[in-house]
Amino acid sequence: MSIHFEYSPDVQQAIENKQPILALESTLISHGLPYPENLNTALEVEEMVRREGTTPATIAILEGKIKIGLSTKELEYLATYQTVNKVSVRDIPFILSQSLNGATTVAATIFIAAQAGISLMATGGIGGVHRGNELDISADLIELARTKIAVICAGAKSILDLPRTLEFLETYSIPIIGYKTNVFPAFYTALTPYPLATRINTMRELGKFLHHYSELPLSSGVVIAQPIPTEYEIPSDIIEPAIDRALKQASMQKISGKAVTPFLLKELTAITNGKTLAANVALIKNNALLGAQLAKELHKTSQPGQRFKMVDDVLRREDNQVL
Ligand code: PSU
Ligand code: MN
Secondary structure (H helix, E strand, O other): OOOEEEEOHHHHHHHHOOOOEEEEOOHHHHHHOOOOHHHHHHHHHHHHHHHOOOEEEEEEEEOOEEEEOOOHHHHHHHHHOOOOEEEOHHHHHHHHHOOOOEEEOHHHHHHHHHHOOOOEEEOOOEOOEEOOOOOOEOHHHHHHOOOOOEEEEOEEOOOEOHHHHHHHHHHOOOOEEEEOOOEOOEOOEOOOOOEOOEEEOOHHHHHHHHHHHHHOOOOOOEEEEOOOOHHHOOOHHHHHHHHHHHHHHHHHOOOOHHHHHHHHHHHHHHHOOOHHHHHHHHHHHHHHHHHHHHHHHHHHHOOOOOOOOOOHHHHHOHHHEOO
């Protein structure tokens, strides 16, 4: 038996024409944002990416098929149906074998994107080590440690234990580039007490960095952390007590496993009267825009024969077979 990817017509065309592609996750559509903000954000993000000349490849599993690039109808489905599973890497074989629907987390999205030869992915925030439970470590970190891809994000949510998350990333040799920042951004807030070792200020330098990264026989991913746009930032004296309340609710209601992140996001939206939701949407768009521009920059500056050519790997793979 072989497992195939199903590419949307425009992603297929971008692959054939060697045009820049940006992978996008779908868990934030099905489990991270409420309707209708989830659908509007997904559609606007795709539109923004296209306007930059990059092809968006939103990844999901529909009726047991791995989809790379989705139609508007498929995005609508992910945004509205309650029966879409949150799919991390370990869930993929089950979802495929049962012909189920699944929205992919950062972990599952980069696992699939890398297999398809896509080298850039944008999201809101990556998962991390949870507060109060050192063993609740998002599979996003584990997958980043073994997947050669660059993930653009606004850092990690401050519902997480950020110092431990940063320690993990360091231990697993995952570079974190602060894009126009000296500190690791905390999703809703731009400034944190957590300094980063590396900062880059321009698209050109980001491109140069990624070309060098791609030339080295490294197997880990890269995190490009971009702070939330200032006008959407939520001051820490508002967000921190809100997070404490949300965490207390989660522990009182004994929320565990993969339900924790969606639960906390929902609670925060209620506690802050939608402020966190507006912030979340703004930073997702901001990251997708950077991702689209960076995809174009890499495409423009790739030398013939260079490994980091966005979609070359997929052409080398016979039949687009995953396994
Ligand atoms: N951050 C958000 N919204 C989300 C997520 C993160 O603002 O929906 C999702 C991402 O898909 C991420 C996942 O990969 O949550 C992490 O979940 P967990 O902590 O269960 O690994
Ligand atoms: Mn978890």
